[in-house]
Amino acid sequence: MISARSIARAVLIGLVAFTVPFTAATATAKSWVPEPGHNDVAVTNHHGDDNGTTVSNIAASSNWIEIANLDADDNDTAVGNNHAHYTSTAVGNHDADHNATSVMNTLSHSNSTAVANDDADHNATAVSNNNADANNVNVSNADAHANTTAVTNDDADSNAVVASNTGADHNDTTVTNDDAASTTSVVSNLASDDNDTAITNDNATASTTVVSNNASSDNDITVDNTNTANTTTVVAANGSHHNATVVSNNGHGNNTVVHNHG
Incomplete structure (x- = not known):
């Protein structure tokens, strides 16, 4: 006669034998994780003042971000x-003053x-590349006065920085490359006076560093x-008067060209 204990043991062994293949398959199967990124973000402030916009992408690639302040003043934008x-990031201040980007x-x-600051005055723009390579930075001030632009490349290689002031006066532009290789920095002042540029x-x-003043004086x-x-x-400097240029080289194999015409 089969005891109750023997029957229980047989049932338990059979249950274990039945579940082992399923648990093994579950343990070895690759978990499905969606690929992060490919996000599109668009923020527009139109005739709206004192706005704060923050966009953060963490471990997410191939994103597109566009932020526009139109006739909107005193806005703070952080990406x-x-x-x-x-990732592509575009921030535009049009007829928008006292903005921080x-x-x-x-x-x-x-x-x-x-x-881009267009007809926008007293704006502050800061772009920082930290341990970030092969990035492009373009900051444009058109008919925009008293703006501050700061671009920093820290341990960042093969980056290109273009800062342009067109018909824009009293602007300060700073580009800093720290432990950066193969970086190109271009600052252009066109018909813009009383600007300070420090690289x-x-x-x-x-x-490679290029600073161009065309029809721009007192820079x-x-x-x-x-x-x-x-x-x-x-x-x-072409057609530009009362400009002061100081270039300091400490190192080897550096080339410097200063050309003033007009």
Whole structure:
């Protein structure tokens, strides 16, 4: 006669034998995780003042961000890309004054950042690339006065920075390349007076710096190359008066060209 204990043991063994293949398959199966990124963000402030906009991409790539302030004053815009690659960020201030724009790319590569101030005065723009390579930064001030532009590349290689002031007076532009290689920095002042431009290359290799003043007067230009190698600096002024240019090289294989015409 089969005891109750023997029957229970047989049932337990059979249950274990039945469930083992399913639990093993579940343990070895690859979990489905959606690929992050490919996000589109559009924010528009129209005839709206005192707005705050914050966009953050963390470990999300191939994103598109557009923020527009139209006839909107005193706005704060912050965009942060952290471990986010192939992201495009565009911020436009049109007829918008006293705005603060900050874009930070941290450990994010191949990103494009564009900030445009059009008929917008007293704006502050800051773009930072930290351990971020192959990024493009374009900051444009058109008919925009008393603006401050700061672009920083820290441990960031193969980046391109273009800052342009067109018909824009009393602007301050600062570009800092720290431990950055193969970086191109271009600052252009067209029909813009009383602007200050400061470019610093610190421990930077194979960097190119171009500052152009066309029909722009009373501008101050400072280029500081410290512990740099194979750096090219070009400063050109055409039809521009009362400009001051200071270029300091500390390193090897640096080339400097200063051309004043007019």
